Amino acid sequence: MGNLEYLDQFQNPESRFRALSEIPIDNPNLPAVLLRALNDPYPGVRFRAGDRLAELDMEPQVRDLFQSANSKTKQAAMLAFRKATVEPETQNLVLEYAMSAAEPGIRYHALLALHLFGDAETLKAVTQRIFEFADEDAMIIGAQWTALNRWEEFLPSIIDAFQTSQSKDFRFQIAISISKLVDHKDHMPSESIELIIKSVLDDKVSMTACQAIADLDIKSAVGTLKRIPFKVFMHELLKVEAAATLAKLGEPSGKKSLAKFINDKREHVRAYACECAGRYNIEVRESLLKAQKRNDDSGLAATAALDKLS
Numbered sequence: 001m002g003n004l005e006y007l008d009q010f011q012n013p014e015s016r017f018r019a020l021s022e023i024p025i026d027n028p029n030l031p032a033v034l035l036r037a038l039n040d041p042y043p044g045v046r047f048r049a050g051d052r053l054a055e056l057d058m059e060p061q062v063r064d065l066f067q068s069a070n071s072k073t074k075q076a077a078m079l080a081f082r083k084a085t086v087e088p089e090t091q092n093l094v095l096e097y098a099m100s101a102a103e104p105g106i107r108y109h110a111l112l113a114l115h116l117f118g119d120a121e122t123l124k125a126v127t128q129r130i131f132e133f134a135d136e137d138a139m140i141i142g143a144q145w146t147a148l149n150r151w152e153e154f155l156p157s158i159i160d161a162f163q164t165s166q167s168k169d170f171r172f173q174i175a176i177s178i179s180k181l182v183d184h185k186d187h188m189p190s191e192s193i194e195l196i197i198k199s200v201l202d203d204k205v206s207m208t209a210c211q212a213i214a215d216l217d218i219k220s221a222v223g224t225l226k227r228i229p230f231k232v233f234m235h236e237l238l239k240v241e242a243a244a245t246l247a248k249l250g251e252p253s254g255k256k257s258l259a260k261f262i263n264d265k266r267e268h269v270r271a272y273a274c275e276c277a278g279r280y281n282i283e284v285r286e287s288l289l290k291a292q293k294r295n296d297d298s299g300l301a302a303t304a305a306l307d308k309l310s
Contacts (some may be wrong), residue, residue, distance in 0.1 A: 007033065007164055013042035029060055033182050038065065038076050046072065050079030059090050066093060074226050078109035086117050093231035098126050104135050111141045120149055131157040136170045143177035155181050159189055172199055176212055185216040197221045199202075200228065206238045209247040214280060220248055226253065255282060262287040262302070270298035278305030285309060 010016040015247075020037055023030050057207060062080045065073060073192035081090050095118075097103070114126065119126070123145050130142035131154065139161050146154045155178070162174040166200035175192035182188055199209040200221065213221045228234060228242035240261045246254020261273035262284060270291055273294070277284050278301075289308070291302035 005163070005294055007040070007045075013023070013040075015043060016040065016042065017044050017048055020045060025055060031056055034058075035061060035065070038069075038073050039251050043072075043076075043122075046076035046081060049051070050076040051082075053077075053080035054082050059087050063089060063093055063245055071105060074103075074106050075109050078106060078113055084116055086113075091117065095122065095126070096291050099131050104133075104138070106133070108141075109136060115141070115145070124149070124151060127151065127154060131161070135166060136161075136165060140170065140177075141173050146182035148176040150181065151195070152181060156218040161278070162189055164191060168195070172205060172209075176208055178215055179212040182216075185218050188216070190301060193218060193220070197224050200224050201231065201243065203234055203238065204276045206234070207241045208240045210238075214245045214248040217249065222246065222249060222251055225249075225251075238268050240269060240273045240276060244280055244282065247282045248280040253286060258282060259284045259287040262291050262298075265297050267294075267298050270294070271296075271301040274298055274301035274305045278308040281308060283309065 001131045007016045007019055016037075020033070030052075035058070036050045038053075038205065040046050040049070058080065058196045062077050065077050069077065074097075078094070081094055086094070094110045094113050097106050098114050100107060109246065111126070114123065118126070127142040127145050131254075133139070139158075139249065142154070143158050143161070145151075146158060158174060158178055158181070162171055162178065165171050165174070169194070172183070172195055175188070175195055178188055178192060179283055180197070182283060185193060196209050196212050197220065198219065200213070202209070209227070211217075213225070218240055224240050226244050228239055231239075242259035243254050243261060247258050249261050250255070258273055258277060261269055264270050274288060274291055276282070277288060285306065288302045289299050289307050290305065293299065294302075
């Protein structure tokens, strides 16, 4: 396992991925193997190598690669900088790619790294630049930073991005960011409200959509939310979230369903239902008191919820 040819014995890329993942962190040859694996023809191996390099003190060696490496290698190498603290030279390198329109693929990974160690002032400057790009992946990140920091001056640019895009997935992500920046649903683009409501039925984004509906008190979503229990294969936690959202909107059926979930036979369902009750301040005290007696995660969640209700 020690020599640099170790991964070459595996013709199957999935085997190389597993082998790379299994090399112990204290193996003295690991740094060299990881640096070499950044050039692997299989994306999964390259990105796993970059991910593992973030665990090591290898920033100078990784930075050196950016002088001559191809774009695919640079994208994987950028994962090595995804950590809370990096060297000043690394900050400069990541910022250079985050601000550049030349290579969108590398820029995307630079933005993800910058999210971990960049200060608010830096992120704001980069966000300003992002909205000058016609790159939806970057704009999603910029919109999320904007929502997180409530930079309301970027709201017109975000709304414009929503209205001009033809991508449903992009428009949903942007709509969620807009929902966190406005104080009332009437300040949302009308199409965004409709999109968020429809997304309740999409397993991939249902929970996020429900939370936006609850936060903005979108009562027109009630009819769609009531369809959730009849979606047989939808994850049970999504059904809990939908019930909590209905309860937050003042629907008795939602409160009744949430109380039932709090006493469900499955521990993770009970715990999440208790969390939702506390988050939205839903008055289901009797059910929470019963759940509190359980010696598991749902009992702890019930206690936390009751503290918020009192």
